[in-house]
Amino acid sequence: MRTLAQDKPLFDVEVAVIPPTPFLPFVAEALEGTATKLGAQDCHPGAKGAFTGEVSTGMLSSLGTSFVLAGHSERRVLFKEDDDFVNKKVQAILAAGMSPILCIGESKSEYENGLARNVCATQVSVCV
Numbered sequence: 082m083r084t085l086a087q088d089k090p091l092f093d094v095e096v097a098v099i100p101p102t103p104f105l106p107f108v109a110e111a112l113e114g115t116a117t118k119l120g121a122q123d124c125h126p127g128a129k130g131a132f133t134g135e136v137s138t139g140m141l142s143s144l145g146t147s148f149v150l151a152g153h154s155e156r157r158v159l160f161k162e163d164d165d166f167v168n169k170k171v172q173a174i175l176a177a178g179m180s181p182i183l184c185i186g187e188s189k190s191e192y193e194n195g196l197a198r199n200v201c202a203t204q205v206s207v208c209v
Contacts, residue, residue, distance in 0.1 A: 098119060105146065120150065
């Protein structure tokens with residue numbers, strides 16, 4: 082890796098594998114002893130309650146998960162997850178001691194109408 086004059090790495094990069102939830106334990110085992118981190122594709126932001134079929138941040142953390150995706154376009158479209166709900170996920174991920182990977186982006190029609198910058202800025206600003 083290239084370094085600066087002070088022998089500091091030029092880039093501070095972490096690598097993560099983000100498999101579907103049922104495979105997290107198997108991937109975690111395969112990653113043992115490596116520098117590669119484990120990530121999850123989604124979580125539910127609720128700390129307590131009955132959320133049948135959902136995976137909490139506590140469950141993910143107990144598996145050694147370091148990162149969790151939030152705001153993926155498929156979740157936004159298919160499950161109607163809006164910016165406020167994505168923010169709740171981001172806050173829950175942070176509260177559990179993990180790092181969120183905030184996914185942002187515009188739809189094709191938003192892009193074609195010149196709205197990409199505003200859409201992405203809003204998605205980021207809601208999760209600050």
